[in-house]
Amino acid sequence: GESVGLHLPTLSVQEGDNSIINCAYSNSASDYFIWYKQESGKGPQFIIDIRSNMDKRQGQRVTVLLNKTVKHLSLQIAATQPGDSAVYFCAETYRNTDKLIFGTGTRLQVFP
Amino acid sequence: SQTIHQWPATLVQPVGSPLSLECTVEGTSNPNLYWYRQAAGRGLQLLFYSVGIGQISSEVPQNLSASRPQDRQFILSSKKLLLSDSGFYLCAWSNPHTGANEKLFFGSGTQLSVL
Known part of the structure; x- marks a missing residue:
């Protein structure tokens, strides 16, 4: 079945x-992808999204890259700050359905 | 602007007791509404979603039910809680009118502990 997963459960930077x-x-x-940030005890917050007709999209300090050939999605955070510490989820959907499928999440830890 | 309210923030309930979690959305009409559950350190599991009043779709068999008595109100219920119902429950909404109905906006969550 369909699944979305993450390679690294914890990332320390x-x-x-x-x-x-x-x-x-x-x-x-899958034709639409979203990255969410979830701080401890809070609901996920939308960070950035990308549709399958694009391979790169940039926001403020964040960039999402989509490689449809290998079915891989990445979130790049520039100049990581302590406030970036959180769990990050990717999510996918397809054919304009009403549901998102979430990955299991990666915890980002930022050290001074 | 649109806002979503979810309460209570935390809840401790004994096994076998009933449950009612409420979620309301402001600033939009006819939103799609969702209930997710998140186990500790895990991802989000979709429980229910609704595209209109009285229209509920269940994603997984479980001890819970959902209702949408009003356009912007979504309620998660149980008649008898189980230990396995413990978790972090999240309400979310999306706007079906903009063509970006997949983008979800989440509430602040309810931490439910069943003891």
Whole structure:
């Protein structure tokens, strides 16, 4: 069946370094992807999204890359800050359905 | 602007007791509404979603039920809680009118502990 998963459950980075969080998906029909950030005890917050007709999209300090050939999605955070510490989820959907399928999450830890 | 309210923030309930979690959305009409559950350190599992009043789709068999008595109100219920119902429950909404109905906006969550 379809699944969305993450390669690294925990990522530790030095403050100021760049972070890269990866996500693999198995459904080649998926056409829309979202990254969410979830701080402890809070609901997930939307970070950035990308549709399958694009391979890169940039936001403020964040970039999402989509490689449809290998069904891989990544979130790059530039100049990582302590406030970036959280769990990051990728999510996919396809054929304009009403449901998102979430990955299991990666915890990002930022050290001073 | 749109806002989503979910309460209570935390809840401790004995096994076998009933449950009612409420979620309301403001600033939009006819939203799609969702209930997710998140076990500790895990991802989000979709429990129910609704595209309109009285329209509920269940994703997984379980001890819970959902209702949508009003356009912007979504309720998660149980008649008798089980230990396995413990978790972090999240309500979410999406806007079906913009063509980006997949983008979900989440509430602040309810931490439910069944003892």
